[in-house]
Each structure stands twice: as structure tokens, then as C-alpha cells.
Amino acid sequence: MSKVYRILTIGPIDSGKSELCNFIFRENKFTQNEPSCSCSKGPKIFQTKRNELNIEIIDFVEYVDDGTDEDNFKTILDILIDKNSLDLFLFVINSYNMRFHTDTKNYLKIILNTFTPSEFLNHLAIVFTDCNWLYDSEKNIDILTMQLHQFLEEIVDIKNNPNIILPKIYEIDTKKNENEKYNEKYQATIDVLLLNMEKNFEICGEISTKNIKLDGVKERLEKEEIKFKQTNNENREIKIKEIINKYNIYIRTFS
Ligand SMILES: Nc1nc2c(ncn2[C@@H]2O[C@H](COP(=O)(O)OP(=O)(O)OP(=O)(O)O)[C@@H](O)[C@H]2O)c(=O)[nH]1
Ligand SMILES: [Mg+2]
Numbered sequence: 001m002s003k004v005y006r007i008l009t010i011g012p013i014d015s016g017k018s019e020l021c022n023f024i025f026r027e028n029k030f031t032q033n034e035p036s037c038s039c040s041k042g043p044k045i046f047q048t049k050r051n052e053l054n055i056e057i058i059d060f061v062e063y064v065d066d067g068t069d070e071d072n073f074k075t076i077l078d079i080l081i082d083k084n085s086l087d088l089f090l091f092v093i094n095s096y097n098m099r100f101h102t103d104t105k106n107y108l109k110i111i112l113n114t115f116t117p118s119e120f121l122n123h124l125a126i127v128f129t130d131c132n133w134l135y136d137s138e139k140n141i142d143i144l145t146m147q148l149h150q151f152l153e154e155i156v157d158i159k160n161n162p163n164i165i166l167p168k169i170y171e172i173d174t175k176k177n178e179n180e181k182y183n184e185k186y187q188a189t190i191d192v193l194l195l196n197m198e199k200n201f202e203i204c205g206e207i208s209t210k211n212i213k214l215d216g217v218k219e220r221l222e223k224e225e226i227k228f229k230q231t232n233n234e235n236r237e238i239k240i241k242e243i244i245n246k247y248n249i250y251i252r253t254f255s
Contacts, residue, residue, distance in 0.1 A: 004054045005197060006085060011092035012101040016129030016174060020092055021059050023174040024190055030059050043076060051194055073110050080209040087206050088123050088197050093144055095128040095137040105151050113215045116224050117156040119207045124167040125193050131171040145169060163226040168196060169252040185247040195240050202231040
């Protein structure tokens with residue numbers, strides 16, 4: 001059986017996580033029939049095939065101000081333990097925001113108490129949604145990226161850590177645009193994101209989630225040393241370059 005790439009969305013409330021999942025699936029699966037009452041909130045899980053890859057997305061519930069973060073995260077962990085592995089944290093941020101939700105740091109702390117810095121960062125893609133020319137999204141993205149970098153630096157020393165591949169930053173808009181070119185460009189951006197996920201899997205594997213525990217990193221792994229593998233897939237590198245050039249996609253690295 002071929003590998004299923006498992007993706008978990010994370011990010012502030014209303015950042016566009018579910019719409020992004022729909023966009024990746026090219027189907028309205030994650031927001032369909034969503035009643036406005038909060039009682040039915042919970043992770044949604046679906047599988048699809050895209051670019052020859054089997055992908056499964058676990059669409060997280062938002063993190064909120066009312067102290068339920070840990071409970072929400074515990075629900076997700078139980079799912080992940082059951083699933084055995086995770087390939088990608090999809091951190092979704094709305095570029096319309098000019099700063100982070102106040103709880104972002106606490107939220108990242110919960111994640112980094114559970115996953116090691118390299119498990120998290122080597123399997124992380126940051127996606128800014130709602131990117132358009134109606135407002136200065138580029139400026140917001142600069143600011144938000146800097147803030148996120150700061151948050152993470154405070155929690156882990158990312159600068160000098162040889163076990164870390166710095167995450168890439170993608171910009172998209174999931175709303176159908178009259179200009180078909182934009183829709184194509186953003187779908188192509190997702191293609192690059194998925195190719196990079198596949199590449200990272202070759203380089204450093206997946207996260208084993210069999211033994212994860214809330215607040216359990218130290219117990220699980222005393223020290224981590226990643227042996228990065230070479231990726232020999234030149235075709236993929238060519239494909240990535242082609243897409244980036246064709247659609248004029250700009251991808252930042254988190255540095
Ligand atoms: N224009 C535009 N609107 C977006 C985009 N992404 C999300 N939205 C809108 O933002 C709102 C929230 O999107 P959701 O996908 O439900 O956000 P979410 O992160 O899943 O929210 P929670 O599950 O409640 O945390 C919706 O009204 C979307 O239509 C985008 O890329 N462009
Ligand atoms: Mg949602």
C-alpha cells in the first residue's frame with residue numbers, strides 16, 4: 001500500500017484552515033453543513049488523492065481564549081496516536097491580521113511540549129491565506145513572520161540547530177477570483193507545498209506518533225540527532241522550479 005501523507009492544520013480561529021483544506025481537496029468537504037453552534041465542533045478527517053499522493057487532512061479546531069486549548073489538543077493527540085504518524089503541520093494564518101492572537105505563544109508551547117523542535121519545524125509549512133492586492137498583505141506577512149520567528153526563538157534555539165530544516169512560507173487566497181490566473185497560481189502553490197512535503201519525507205521521514213504524550217517530549221526523547229538523507233529525486237526539483245517560474249510564485253524561508 002502506498003504511503004498516506006497525514007496533514008494536521010493548526011492556527012488561530014478563523015484563519016482559513018477549513019477553507020484551505022477545501023482548496024487542497026478542490027471540494028467543499030471541511031465546511032459543508034457546518035452549523036453555527038459550537039456544540040458540534042471537532043476535528044474533521046478526510047482522505048483524497050492529489051498529484052499521485054494519498055493525503056489525509058485532520059482539520060483542527062481553533063484555539064481559543066477560554067482555556068480549552070489543552071483539551072482540544074488532547075483530542076487531536078488521541079487521533080494521532082491512533083493514526084501512528086504525521087507528516088505535516090500546516091500552520092494557517094490570515095494575512096489580514098496585523099498581529100497574532102494573544103494565545104499563539106501558549107499554543108506553540110503546548111505543541112513543543114509534545115513534539116520536539118525538529119519534529120515540529122522539519123514538518124512545518126506556514127500558509128498565509130487571504131493574500132490579495134486589496135490591502136498590503138505583504139507588509140502584514142513580514143510582521144507576522146517576524147513575530148512567529150520571535151515566539152519560536154524564545155521557545156527553541158532555531159538559529160544554530162543543525163537538526164532543523166527551516167520551514168517555508170506560502171501565500172495563497174482560497175476565495176475564487178474572477179481572474180482565473182490567480183486561482184491557478186494558488187493551486188500551483190499548493191502543488192509546490194505538497195512536493196516539498198514529499199521531499200521532506202525523503203530527507204527526514206515522518207513523525208512517529210505512537211508514543212506521543214501531552215507534555216511528554218522529555219520522557220520520549222532525551223536528545224535528538226537527525227540524520228538527514230539525501231534526496232535523489234531530480235525530477236521533483238525540476239518540477240518545483242518549473243511551477244515556481246511558470247506562476248511567478250514567491251516562497252519565503254523562515255529565517
Ligand atoms: N477572501 C478570503 N477569505 C478567506 C480565505 N480563507 C478563509 N477565508 C474566510 O475566512 C473565514 C474563516 O475561514 P475558515 O476556513 O472557516 O477558518 P478556520 O480557520 O477553519 O476557522 P475555525 O475552524 O473556526 O478555527 C470564512 O468566512 C472564509 O470564507 C482566503 O484565503 N481569502
Ligand atoms: Mg475550521
